[in-house]
Amino acid sequence: MNNKLHTTFILGICIAIIATASCTSTTSEPSGPSFEKSALALPAIQAIASKPLITPPTIPAVIEEPQPQVITLTHKISKGESLSTIFSKLDLSRKDLHAIIHSNKLGKQFASIRPGKNLFVVTDDTGVLQQLSYKQSKVKTLIANRLDDRFNVEIISKSITTEIVNAQATINSSLFLDGKAAGLSDKTIMQLANIFAWDIDFALSLRKGDKFTVVYEKLFVEGQEFGTGEIISAEFVNQNHAFTAVRFEDKNGNVSYFSPEGKSMRKAFLRTPIEFARISSHFNLKRKHPVLNRIRAHKGVDYAARTGTPITTTGDGKITYRGRQRGYGRVVIVQHGQKYSSLYAHMSRFKKGQRVGSHVKQGNIIGYVGKSGLATGAHLHYEFRVNGIHRNPLTVKLPHAEPIKKSLLAAFKKQTQPLIAQLNKIKARNLLAQNTL
Numbered sequence: 065m066n067n068k069l070h071t072t073f074i075l076g077i078c079i080a081i082i083a084t085a086s087c088t089s090t091t092s093e094p095s096g097p098s099f100e101k102s103a104l105a106l107p108a109i110q111a112i113a114s115k116p117l118i119t120p121p122t123i124p125a126v127i128e129e130p131q132p133q134v135i136t137l138t139h140k141i142s143k144g145e146s147l148s149t150i151f152s153k154l155d156l157s158r159k160d161l162h163a164i165i166h167s168n169k170l171g172k173q174f175a176s177i178r179p180g181k182n183l184f185v186v187t188d189d190t191g192v193l194q195q196l197s198y199k200q201s202k203v204k205t206l207i208a209n210r211l212d213d214r215f216n217v218e219i220i221s222k223s224i225t226t227e228i229v230n231a232q233a234t235i236n237s238s239l240f241l242d243g244k245a246a247g248l249s250d251k252t253i254m255q256l257a258n259i260f261a262w263d264i265d266f267a268l269s270l271r272k273g274d275k276f277t278v279v280y281e282k283l284f285v286e287g288q289e290f291g292t293g294e295i296i297s298a299e300f301v302n303q304n305h306a307f308t309a310v311r312f313e314d315k316n317g318n319v320s321y322f323s324p325e326g327k328s329m330r331k332a333f334l335r336t337p338i339e340f341a342r343i344s345s346h347f348n349l350k351r352k353h354p355v356l357n358r359i360r361a362h363k364g365v366d367y368a369a370r371t372g373t374p375i376t377t378t379g380d381g382k383i384t385y386r387g388r389q390r391g392y393g394r395v396v397i398v399q400h401g402q403k404y405s406s407l408y409a410h411m412s413r414f415k416k417g418q419r420v421g422s423h424v425k426q427g428n429i430i431g432y433v434g435k436s437g438l439a440t441g442a443h444l445h446y447e448f449r450v451n452g453i454h455r456n457p458l459t460v461k462l463p464h465a466e467p468i469k470k471s472l473l474a475a476f477k478k479q480t481q482p483l484i485a486q487l488n489k490i491k492a493r494n495l496l497a498q499n500t501l
């Protein structure tokens with residue numbers, strides 16, 4: 065038995081007793097030897113108990129049935145602790161632990177509690193667990209309530225209210241700093257950059273005087289702001305060229321950003337299949353091969369990166385080759401419709417769970433950087449073909465992703481026209497405010 069826990073329990077009971085002034089019947093009958101043993105060992109309890117507050121009771125001491133006392137306790141989860149070790153520490157029944165985990169589908173979520181967070185425990189005065197709860201997020205609480213010898217586990221969600229707000233900024237130093245100054249969260253700044261990433265190179269082509277207007281959601285729980293939601297619409301003016309994007313959600317809940325005319329903001333292909341890498345060899349049809357030491361066209365781009373760096377497919381498609389080829393080592397080829405294909409070579413390993421015929425989505429990991437095949441060091445060799453002909457992946461004109469389907473165009477206009485009108489109104493108001501300053 066854990067003494068510290070008992071201290072908490074007994075203190076809890078005593079305070080409860082003092083508060084209700086019904087102690088004579090309760091204190092005389094504490095059951096179980098452990099209670100008495102612990103109580104004797106605790107001078108603090110005796111000190112409280114000897115205070116005149118308890119005696120004499122002002123309320124008739126006879127209570128027909130002693131009210132069950134409820135004891136609540138907060139346990140801060142430390143690193144390495146599991147629900148099982150916490151149950152042991154708090155001297156809770158293993159049978160209850162099992163009953164909670166296996167109560168229903170949600171029960172298992174108690175197994176993924178995280179260090180640093182709190183577990184709230186409610187027991188009766190004999191230490192029998194009545195309720196266990198864990199705040200998963202600001203909105204969701206996982207809670208187990210005793211029902212006789214079983215537990216019912218559910219998630220209680222607070223309702224989120226959404227407010228539509230807007231922000232404008234002119235770039236003076238960087239998207240991040242000026243975005244922050246305009247009151248945007250890191251998340252919203254990232255979302256904004258992602259929406260326009262296909263048209264604007266935020267690392268190289270952003271200029272002083274560029275500006276943006278963004279309409280987005282702010283989320284509230286019980287009147288308290290707790291985060292930002294999605295961007296509804298935005299305009300970004302880069303080097304005097306204005307790009308406008310609006311959010312559209314189809315019937316299946318798929319969300320994407322389009323131009324007001326219904327063109328996708330995305331391109332069908334990412335320019336590069338890898339993050340955090342530098343180009344170590346360009347597309348060059350007259351290159352001297354570093355290993356073979358003779359002229360051999362380099363029909364792709366090499367990216368030097370650490371072994372194990374994830375490689376992503378640059379477009380939606382189907383894996384048509386996945387295996388070893390002499391020079392390429394471990395190589396994956398993805399076919400994108402009839403016209404385009406991409407190739408990724410020298411991998412250290414493939415992504416598990418994929419095979420020839422697997423469908424992959426743009427940005428999905430397909431393998432990891434390595435130096436298999438003919439390679440001097442760890443790098444990715446990337447090729448892009450149009451109608452079977454090698455093209456320079458860095459300069460080839462990339463097609464837009466699919467526009468809004470014709471059948472959805474009416475729904476798209478209906479949903480997005482008011483949003484564009486709202487964006488225009490905010491821009492006009494902002495312009496007016498600037499001119500009258």
Ligand SMILES: [Zn+2]
Binds near residue numbers: 364
């Ligand atoms: Zn290469």
